[in-house]
Amino acid sequence: MKLEDWERELLERMIKAFKHYNCFIYEKEEHDKVRKLLGKTGLMGKVWIGYVDPRYPHIYIVKPKFHDLERECLMEIENLFHKGSIRKEDYAKMKDEMIKQCINHYTYERSREIILIMEKILEEKNNGGRSIPELSLEDL
């Protein structure tokens, strides 16, 4: 994949942000560029783009995409409880915290996955990757 300079720069910024905060926040002016880059790298299906806060429509956020993560975590914890892995008192007391922890865990895991993909693309560009000249069989 051939990346232009601004794409490379943006990708590096995104990696840095995802490493520290599991998300990337940017302003409206960059919205088109971010969407274009995510489309090009094939990450559109893995991330969610939207407003940080609906009150501020000029600040956007890119974060890992999930389909009803909260429900999934709740089910996972209930399963553990029914299996007997969690004591009844702990379950009653710590249920909310456990769900929060579970969400954090999955967000972190998904962020890592996204970072790995981005780093691979950057590395490919740095090493030459597919950018070696194409072999033309006509000229041989």
Add this chain to the structure above:
Amino acid sequence: MQSVIEAVEEKSRSRTGKHVARRLVYIYSRDKGLIPLSKEPDRITRREDAEPTYKEGEAEKYLVKLEHGEFLIQARFVKNFLGKVVGEISVYNYKGELVYRAKYRDGELRRSIGNPVYAWIIRLFVEKLRIPVKKTRLGDEKH
């Protein structure tokens, strides 16, 4: 001492033109170095038509005469509709034995068959034909 080896040269493409196949024959001799078979027509003892890989184009089968100590290099490349080229380069000695074979894929050359002492022939061939190579694993690399 002489021997005769079979080799095929081909240049063909599919009807849509998206797929291309190419087969090349080169000879390596100590005096002349690496030379294409087309420049040494007196070495061909017999030539006959062969079936090309794709519809458009042609292929020709040769019986090639080799002198003692010479090598014959047969390369085969195929390009798919994505523009990706894969292929293999085989080295035969003057007895007609396959001594080395390397495969070419994703810009990487990798040993497939044979003793790495013959890897230099592949390197020479790749250099001469200016085949873009990103990485080699021919077995003669220093670690």
